[in-house]
Amino acid sequence: MILDCAIIGGGPAGLNAALVLGRARRKVVMFDNNQPRNAVTQESHGFITRDGISPSVFRRIAHEDIGKYASVAMKTDKIVEVKQEKDVFSLVTEKGERYQARKIILATGLKEILPSVNGLPDYYGKSLFSCPYCDGWELRDKPLVVISEMDRAVHMIGIVSNWTDDLVLATNGHAVLSGEQQELLHSKGIRVYEQKISELLGTEGLLQGIRFEDGVEVSREGGFITPAWLQAAPFGESLGCAMNSLGGLVTDEFGRTNIKGVYAAGDTSVIAPSQVIIAAAEGSRAAIGVNSDLTHELFHT
The missing domain is CATH 3.50.50.60 (FAD/NAD(P)-binding domain)
Known part of the structure; x- marks a missing residue:
């Protein structure tokens, strides 16, 4: 089965993208290897109604929210390979499972160099x-x-x-x-x-x-x-996505990169400021971009 979208990364950006696409009744899989950059963080701040929440509790609540939407699958696995074959993306996990999707959202975030x-x-x-x-x-x-x-x-x-x-x-x-x-x-x-x-x-x-x-x-x-930042995963670069001067992926107002079908959200595209609320908003806009483009393709092809 070819999915509507595969989301690589289960941080705030990926989670919010999964929520929005689930509510749009899209068939989605989200991959999360459960190794977040904010693992050392005890509390997250600046997110209205969630100020001071621990990242683990935020994640649990997010999974409960997304779990209401049967069209979204959440996989605790790491993507090791992404290839574009015409208008379909093929993904391979560390466990050897294979998936295909029409669109992908890169929400893998960044690695900090202290x-x-x-x-x-x-x-x-x-x-x-x-x-x-x-x-x-x-x-x-x-x-x-x-x-x-x-x-x-x-x-x-x-x-x-x-x-x-x-x-x-x-x-x-x-x-x-x-x-x-x-x-x-x-x-x-x-x-x-x-x-x-x-x-x-x-x-x-x-x-x-x-x-x-x-x-x-x-x-x-x-x-x-002031840490230095590196992309946590190589997929944007390997797919040919343009990078900005800070090392983030260049996107438009709906998370689209220069490669058709590839979207980016969260720290993957916005290097700073690195806040949960900004990452979540980036995930929402990328999901809206994916849904809008899928709809446009259905009605104009």
Whole structure:
């Protein structure tokens, strides 16, 4: 049987796409290998009616919602191969199962590459985060650090300053600031530490301070990092989808890529800001794009 759509990825984007297509009575399969990027996240914020929800509870509720629609199948499996054969896509799972679909939605998300600081993963998701809009409120008015090895360090500092007046920047041995940027941060009372970080100080993932290789220490109670992003799966590139300068897939207002029949949603196409509510909305618009195009093809061919 040829399905209407295959959704690769079971995060907020894929889940919402499955919901919308299920409500449109489309035959859909969604693949989720249950390895979400936000596995370290304890609470998700910024989603009205779900502010503070844990990702596992969000996922459970989403599965319950989608389960009401019999035309949607949810598979706990990983897609390892996607090929386009004329107007049909063939998919192969890690378990060796094969599926065919007229359309595919890529909602595989991104992989984060954290700054190269020893021990940072122990603090990530507990007192160090990547999204101020998601976690800034919980760190409000605390002494914070931005750890960034990238040229968007000043932008992150500016955003984080909405939540605290006690803020420092650590570039971990990387010279990422211009002289003008150095002067700007100094004028705002923001200290800059360009020396390499020796270790993070704290217990059970709760940051207490930073020690640099020259012996300098600074007390901090949390902060934010600027990770690098990579596509979590290679399917967009292998299918020939155009990429933007940040590494996301280029899409139109309904999630369509430049390859007919291929749609992208969530972090796969929107690199930042990375919020649950934005990813879910991206999934909805891609699903509407899929349904609209399937309908158009039925009535105009």
